[in-house]
Structures are given as structure tokens and as C-alpha cells.
Amino acid sequence: MFEIFEIIAGLILKASWLMLPAYLANPTAVVFGGGTPIDLGKNWRDGRRIFGDGKTFRGLIGGTACGVIIGLIQMQVTSLQYLGTFTFLSIFMLSFGALIGDMTKSFFKRRLGYERGAEFPLVDQLDFVAGAWILTYAFDPVWFSKNFLALPWIMVTVVLFTPLLHRLTNIIGYYAGLKKEPW
Numbered sequence: 001m002f003e004i005f006e007i008i009a010g011l012i013l014k015a016s017w018l019m020l021p022a023y024l025a026n027p028t029a030v031v032f033g034g035g036t037p038i039d040l041g042k043n044w045r046d047g048r049r050i051f052g053d054g055k056t057f058r059g060l061i062g063g064t065a066c067g068v069i070i071g072l073i074q075m076q077v078t079s080l081q082y083l084g085t086f087t088f089l090s091i092f093m094l095s096f097g098a099l100i101g102d103m104t105k106s107f108f109k110r111r112l113g114y115e116r117g118a119e120f121p122l123v124d125q126l127d128f129v130a131g132a133w134i135l136t137y138a139f140d141p142v143w144f145s146k147n148f149l150a151l152p153w154i155m156v157t158v159v160l161f162t163p164l165l166h167r168l169t170n171i172i173g174y175y176a177g178l179k180k181e182p183w
Contacts, residue, residue: 022098025067032062067095101131125163
């Protein structure tokens with residue numbers, strides 16, 4: 001029984017390590033957000049905002065920068081290389097891709113009539129993972145394949161663990177006054 005917990009803990013640790021640039025980029029975009037919205041206040045053909053006021057240049061740049069910084073720190077921690085090593089491109093794409101995934105979700109939420117802040121279960125929790133993975137695979141396929149495709153249990157762990165981590169992070173952000181909703 002202890003062996004199973006050890007295996008699960010190891011999977012969560014490795015998955016978290018590999019996803020840390022994306023995991024950090026997503027909430028820090030909220031911290032740095034505000035200012036000019038990426039859609040410049042414009043509406044799509046359907047009359048609804050393209051992304052909404054919650055997607056700003058400051059959030060995109062600040063969140064990406066925070067993800068890149070933690071990734072650069074991870075690159076320097078050679079004692080934990082058994083968890084996975086990074087390339088600069090993988091760090092940037094995980095961080096930037098996480099925020100692009102979140103913006104893409106916002107675009108589709110607007111098309112479906114969801115207002116800003118409305119809960120969209122599971123999509124809200126996994127949008128940034130999808131964006132991070134798609135952009136990283138597109139721009140650094142060797143790194144992505146070595147760290148995710150070759151280790152499918154890591155991908156399963158990310159998909160199962162992320163919604164719990166995302167909810168916890170959002171609850172903390174809500175009580176810290178950084179978010180209007182706890183989801």
C-alpha cells in the first residue's frame with residue numbers, strides 16, 4: 001500500500017515540476033493584471049467582447065515573465081534534474097501557452113454567452129494546461145515528447161491533479177482579494 005502512495009507522490013511531484021512555469025504564469029497574470037485589455041475593448045462579430053476586461057497586456061506579460069523566471073530557476077537547480085530538465089523555449093512556451101490557453105477559453109466563453117467570471121467547470125481548470133501543451137509541443141516537440149508523451153502517466157497526473165490545484169489557488173486568490181470568484 002505504501003508503494004502506491006510513493007508512486008502517486010512521485011508522479012505528482014514530477015508533473016508539478018514540469019508544469020511549474022505554467023502553474024505559476026496562470027495565477028500571477030491575475031496579480032499583474034489590469035490596465036489595457038488585449039482586445040482593446042473591441043467586440044467580435046456577435047457583438048460580445050473578444051476576450052473581456054480580464055485579459056490584459058500587463059497580465060500576459062507579467063504572468064509569462066513569472067513563469068519564465070521560475071523556469072530559469074528550475075534550470076539552475078541541478079540537484080533536481082531527475083524530475084526533468086528544461087530548455088528556454090520549453091519554459092517560455094509553457095508560460096506563454098498557459099495564458100494563451102486561458103485567453104482562448106475566454107474567447108469561446110464569450111461566444112457561448114458566458115459573462116466574465118462565470119464558472120465553466122473543468123474547462124476553467126484545464127484551459128491553461130491545453131494552451132501550454134499545444135504551444136510547447138508546436139515549438140519544442142522534442143522536449144515535450146521526452147517529458148510528456150514518453151511518460152503518459154505524467155500527462156494523466158496533470159489532468160487529474162490540476163483541477164484540484166487550480167481550485168485551491170483560486171480560493172486563496174479570492175480570499176486575498178485578487179479574484180472576484182473562488183473558481
